[in-house]
Amino acid sequence: MILTWLGELSPYQQKSAQHLMKVVNNNETFLLWAVTGAGKTEILFPALAHALEQKKRVCIASPRIDVCNELYPRLKAAFSQITITLLHGQQKQKYQYTQLVICTTHQLVRFNAAFDILIIDEVDAFPFRNDHLLEFAVKTARKRKSALIMLTATPTKKLLQKAGKGVFSFDYLPLRYHGAPLPQPQVFCETWKKNIQQEKISIRLKRIFADWEKQGYPFLIFVPRINLLKPIFRIVRQNLKEDIKGTTVHASDEHRIEKIEKMRSGYFRYLVTTTILERGVTFPFLNVLVLGADDEIFTRAVLVQIAGRVGRNKKRPTGDVFFICEMQNKEVKEACRQIAFVNRKGAVLKNETMSSLPKKNS
Known part of the structure; x- marks a missing residue:
């Protein structure tokens, strides 16, 4: 069994997870706007497990090193039977081919038509936001038939406008995994x-x-x-x-x-x-x-x-x-x-x- 995570998704998370499964199967481009603490990583698990079982290659990229460092142990625990590569500028681990890759968006320039599924976490964050070179790297790192999933809690107006025009599909999760509201400042x-x-x-x-x-x-x-x-x-x-x-x-x-x-x-x-x-x-x-x-x-x-x-x-x-x-x-x-x-x-x-x-x- 590829997914070794023992947790359960809330009813709100399950709906988004089912949507992601369709995105992966249909090789769509998709934006998930979910509030901070919604459990975006866990929502990915069913679709990731399905893709990995089908021998598809997956990359989760983020503009921030700290995000990658946070994701790596969580993904290792959830998919303990899968070897995972972590790549960023402060990581000394040598590159090796793995089915699942976690990296900063800068590292995507190293790949060409490599991934069946590319997930960009914190897609609105600096330095990815408005960086045309990194946007180009996303395109070249994907296979011709592939899925692109973008995750964020704070989408830019540009992303929301594209979603509104139907450039890509879109889902919105305004609730944290435990059901409590965000603290009001x-x-x-x-x-x-x-x-x-x-x-x-x-x-x-x-x-x-x-x-x-x-x-x-x-x-x-x-x-x-x-x-x-x-x-x-x-x-x-x-x-x-x-x-x-x-x-x-x-x-x-x-x-x-x-x-x-x-x-x-x-x-x-x-x-x-x-x-x-x-x-x-x-x-x-x-x-x-x-x-x-x-x-x-x-x-x-x-x-x-x-x-x-x-x-x-x-x-x-x-x-x-x-x-x-x-x-x-x-x-x-x-x-x-x-x-x-x-x-x-x-x-x-x-x-x-x-x-x-x-x-x-x-």
Whole structure:
């Protein structure tokens, strides 16, 4: 048996999984828009198992190294009888032919007419978004008759327009796998930059850190610029007990993978990070805070993805999401509106699904 995963899909996930099976069988191009925490990876499992049983070659590519590193152990566990290759710029493993490949989108330039099924996870993420060379690499890496599946929680307007025009088929899953809504961000305006320059933080932030200290859960603090990492880390450390370990991390950090693993293992309780951890990484029971949420680096999609780090575990499907800004700009407001929108859609879907299920005898 190729699929060794012992979990079960929710009724909402099963519907999307069945759609994906048709896409694979018919060699279609398809977009799955599913909220963060919907379980997109698990939704892929039935179609992947079907394709692998048919000896088809499959590639799952993502623009982000961290996403690939997160996918690799999960796919290895789910398909333990299949050899999987992981390819990205920081991976030392030598290339060998395997039926299933996980790689960054940059690595697709190494392949020509190689894959029966190509899956692009986080299709809207930088650096894939609007990169014509990488888009060309996707075309050349596929066989002439092949399926292309695009996954995202924050589709671009361009993708939605193409879906609306029928350029490719489309499905929408506005509900997380455990059925709970996405945490709605709490937005606060304050002169945080001036405070940081004076090496202090507001009473509100002190209360947040004190509360998180008592909770005992891990947390991420997002900042808009690399030069803010160290000063903010110093201030955070001053407002926590000495035994609560944390560090900074950013894209060019040579110890980045090691730090993320230490966060995942519980050695670090928190990370002060740039947008490199906006998506593709999962830490259970997480809280997040965005300092400077009104900075231009924090677009609507980035803020939605960051908020989506929280509440992903069914044992704690809630959590804190704080946006701290000088003023509420368009991106902050749109991010909050989008989360409220998908939560409304998710509630409707949940009610429809529950009402359609057979009632148990009382």
